[in-house]
Amino acid sequence: MNKSPLRRFAPSLMASLALSSALVFAHTDKAEFLDFSNLTQYRQDVKTLASDAFEGRAPLSKGETLTLDFLVNAFKEMGLAPGFGDSYLQAVPMAKITAKQDMQLTIGALKFTHGKDFTARSQQIKPHIALNNSEVVFVGYGINAPEFGWNDYAGIDVKGKTVIMLVNDPxxxxxxxxxxxxxAMTYYGRWTYKYEEAARQGAAAVFIVHETAPAGYGWGVVENSNTGSKFTLVDDNNNLSQIAVMGWLQHKATQQIFATAGLDFDSLKLSTHKAGFKTVDLNLSAKLNLDNSIEMAKSHNVLALLPGATEFDGKRNPQQDELVVMHAHWDHLGSKTHQDGSQEIFNGAVDNASGTAGVLALARAFKAKASVTPFKRSILFSAFTAEETGLIGAQYFAQNPSVPTKNIAAFLNIDGMNVNDGVSYILQYGQGVSELEDYLEDAAKAQQRTVKADPLPQNGLMFRSDHFALAQEGVPGLLFMSLGDTDPNYIDAKYHKEADDYDANWSLGGVSQDLSLIGSILARLANNSDWPKWLEDSDFKTRRSEDNR
Structure with missing residues (x-):
């Protein structure tokens, strides 16, 4: 009986592997660059994925159906094998939760308008959630980090209370x-952590105070990302262990709340920067009704496999069972119909039609290269769902992988490409995190480029894309992202906004050079025996060591 972890791949894969058994692969540990100067197909792929017909590629929508058909057909035409069992699709069970948007938040005598002053949603699978005179407490950053000697919850019981907290970290x-x-933001600064910790502390609701600099984006991003339909994985208890109300507050609304309590918010927050901050009871109560419509459905991850060689020097190649993953998330924010009947479509051309098309371009190039000389390791080309709602597709794959995560050497993730002219550098997210940084340095040097540190480490991009879900399972990754560094107006004017559209005037010079660089790293990982290690002590490193990697 075949006990290979690749047993979950398609029978057609086995036939494909048999055809390649007489071939050998080139074993190289140096940067080799493929030519991506002709990007006609890439341009057409972005244009299609970011067209109005795809309606913003929201999970569980017509846009998802069109996107899945497009990607699966593309992988089939390339001759890649199904990447999950006998299918190119991995079903991701989730709930679509749509809250009534006319909700109103009352704190003390103040009343706030949803979208304009605050946002609120829930991942609990309940049709009605209510805050009834919930005591309001300010908990600083809402962080409990023993390794940093920090606990904003020390000495207070917040069970059933509404907690207000700051974004980012001290x-x-x-x-x-x-x-x-x-x-540089730590995971403790991310909104995902803040909701998780508040739930562990027993709070009923969290409202994170929005300020553009520490958040890394304006209020429009918060509003567009947290209103309308949202998606979540579902546990065995209908997510009731999660925080009931996940909210954000406008800075101005926060100032009004604290003034009603006889406090100056901007002065008080200065006291939160030092360890030992004491929580402040505002002596106010919060009222809110969340009425949700809930749809249980399945979205899908897309997975296609380029198998490694079965033999090397006449012997079975054991590394054929190992994977390198080349990835981009396919989803965006969908569309929104306003009360006046007007519609916005969030096409997400850069974020992340550009990255998804990049994975397709790499897959075509690597399939052509492997038809001559197969790679040592197998390469999985993936596009996951629901990244924009909290890495949902990535989390599901990390928990239900096509092969054990201990067999995945690395996860390369594109989340927005430089669609403008080429540049003399490549951005690196995180520093001293894993040995994959050496791969990035070598590839950049071979291209006569430099590695440039993340210019906005306070934004926590290390924790905001799909590679993070795999890192939590011990798999090291690299994030390739170019959003605001080559287009200074992108974050303010286009990120998670209707204006992120395909532009025929894009030069794509940056796409050409970055696909070559990413491809060189991918080829090197697919043709060596290296297991890139985590450099800093972390849960990631601990998880990997448990897998004996």
Whole structure:
């Protein structure tokens, strides 16, 4: 009986492998660059994926059906094998939760308008959620981090209460490298962590105070990302262990709340930057009714496999069972119909039709190369669902992978490409995180480019894309993202907005050079025996060591 982890791949894969058994692969540990100067197909792929016909590629929509058909057909035409059992699709069970948008938040005597002043949603599978005179408490950053000697919840019971907290972490506020990681956001600064920790503490609701600098984006991004239909995985208890109300507050609305409590918010927040901050009871109560319509459905991840060689020097190649993953998320925010009947379509051309088309371009190039000389490791080309709602597709794959995660050497993730002219550098997200940084350095040097540190480490991009879900399972990754560095107006004017559309005037010079660079790293990983290691002590490193990697 075949006990290979690839047993979950398609029978057609086995036939494909048999055809390649007489071939050998080139074993190289140097950067080799493929030619991506002709991007006619790439341009057409982005244009199609970001067209109005795809309606913003929201999960569980007509846009998903069109996107899945497009990607599966593309992989079939390339001759790649199904990547999950005998299918190119991995079903991702989830709930689509749509809250009534006319909700109103009352704190004390103040009444706030949804979208304009606050946002609120829930991942609990309940048709009605209510805050009834829930006591309001300010908990600073809402962080409990023993390794940093920090606990904003020390000495207080917040069970059933509504907690207001700051975005980001104290390192950003103080710019002190001895506090957390200074300007670079830690996971403790991410909204996902803040909701998770508040739920562990027993709070009923969280409202994170929005300020553009520490959040890394304007209020429009918060509004567009947290209103309308949202998606979530579902546990065995209908997600009731999660926080009931996940909210954001406009800075101005927060100032009004604290003024009603006889406090100056902007002065008070200065006291939160030091360890030992004491929570503040505002002596106000919160009222909110969340009425949800809930649809249980399945979205899908897309997976296609380029199998490694079965034999090397006349012997079975054991590394054929190992994977390198080349990835981009396919989804965006869908569309929104306003009360006046007007419609916005969030086409997400750069984020992330550009990355999805990049994976297709790499898959075509690697399939052509492997038809001559197969690679040592198998390569999985993937596009996951529901990244924009919290890495949902990636989380599901990480928990239900096509092969054990201990067999995945690395996860390369494109989340937005440089569609403008080429540049003399490549961005690196995180520093001293894993040995994959050496691969990035070598490839950049071979291209006569430099590696440039993330210019906005306070935005926490390390924790905001699909590679993070795999990192939590111990798989090291690299994020390739170019959003605002080559287009200074992108974040303010286009990110998660209707204006992120395909533009025929894009030069695509940056796409050409970055696909070559990414391809060189992918080829090197697919043709060596290396298992890139985590460099810093972390849960990631611990998880990988448990897999003996």
């Amino acid at each position: 390192g950003f506020a103080t710019q002190d490298n001895k506090r957390f990681k200074g300007n």
